[in-house]
Amino acid sequence: xxxxxxxxxxxxxxxxxxxxxxxxxxxxxxxxxxxxxxxxxxxxxxxxxxxxxxxxxxxxxxxxxxxxxxxxxxxxxxxxxxxxxxxxxxxxxxxxxxxxxxxxxxxxxxxxxxxxxxxxxxxxxxxxxxxxxxxxxxxxxxxxxxxxxxxxxxxxxxxxxxxxxxxxxxxxxxxxxxxxxxxxxxxxxxxxxxxxxxxxxxxxxxxxxxxxxxxxxxxxxxxxxxxxxxxxxxxxxxxxxxx
Numbered sequence: 001x002x003x004x005x006x007x008x009x010x011x012x013x014x015x016x017x018x019x020x021x022x023x024x025x026x027x028x029x030x031x032x033x034x035x036x037x038x039x040x041x042x043x044x045x046x047x048x049x050x051x052x053x054x055x056x057x058x059x060x061x062x063x064x065x066x067x068x069x070x071x072x073x074x075x076x077x078x079x080x081x082x083x084x085x086x087x088x089x090x091x092x093x094x095x096x097x098x099x100x101x102x103x104x105x106x107x108x109x110x111x112x113x114x115x116x117x118x119x120x121x122x123x124x125x126x127x128x129x130x131x132x133x134x135x136x137x138x139x140x141x142x143x144x145x146x147x148x149x150x151x152x153x154x155x156x157x158x159x160x161x162x163x164x165x166x167x168x169x170x171x172x173x174x175x176x177x178x179x180x181x182x183x184x185x186x187x188x189x190x191x192x193x194x195x196x197x198x199x200x201x202x203x204x205x206x207x208x209x210x211x212x213x214x215x216x217x218x219x220x221x222x223x224x225x226x227x228x229x230x231x232x233x234x235x236x237x238x239x240x241x242x243x
Contacts, residue, residue, distance in 0.1 A: 025203030025217055032221025036103040037228065043107030048114040057108070072108040079105065083222065092214050099218055106229065113236065121241040128239070129232040136189055140196030151194040157187045177237065184234035192227045199223070
C-alpha cells in the first residue's frame with residue numbers, strides 16, 4: 001500500500017541517520033584523531049628526550065639536519081597528498097598504515113618544537129588547544145547554521161597563510177610571523193567547527209560499516225588531526241615561552 005505522506009518517511013530516515021549512523025561515524029573519526037595524536041605525542045617525546053634518537057635528526061658536530069631530519073620535516077605533506085589522491089585506490093588497511101606512519105613522522109618533526117619551548121608552556125598550550133578545539137567541535141556539531149559559506153572563506157585565508165609563511169621563510173620577519181599566527185588561530189578555530197559539521201553531514205549520508213564509511217572516517221580523523229595540530233602550533237608561537 002502506497003504511503004502518501006512523504007514528509008513522515010523523510011523525517012524518520014533523518015532521525016535514524018542522526019542517532020545511529022552519524023554518531024557511530026563521528027565516534028570513529030575522533031578515535032582515529034586521538035590515536036594519531038597519541039602516536040605523534042609519543043614520537044615527539046621520545047626524539048626530544050633521547051640524545052641518541054635526536055642525533056638521527058641533527059648532526060651534533062655540524063648542527064645541520066640529517067637526511068632523516070629533512071624527511072621528517074617535509075615528508076608529512078607527501079603522506080597527506082598520497083592519502084588524499086589515493087583514497088579510492090588504496091585499501092582500508094593500507095590507508096590505515098599510511099595514516100599511522102604520517103602521525104609518527106609528524107610527531108618526529110614536532111620534537112624540534114618541544115626542544116625550542118619550555119615543557120610547561122608546551123603543556124599549557126596543549127591544554128588550551130584541547131579546550132578550544134573541544135568547544136568548537138561541540139559548536140560545529142550542535143549549530144543549526146550552515147557553515148558552508150564560512151568554510152570557503154576560511155579556506156581562502158588558509159591559502160593566504162601558507163603563501164605568507166613561505167614568503168616569511170625568506171624575510172624572517174617576527175612581526176609578520178606574529179600576524180600569521182593570530183590569523184592562523186582564528187582560521188583553525190573556525191575550520192574546526194566547519195569540519196565537524198561537514199563530517200556530521202557526511203556521516204548522515206553513509207551506511208556505517210561498509211568500506212567507504214571506514215575510509216571516510218579515517219580521512220575525517222586526518223582532517224580534525226590537522227586542525228588540532230595547526231591550532232596547537234599557532235597558539236604555541238604566540239604564547240609559548242622559548243628556552
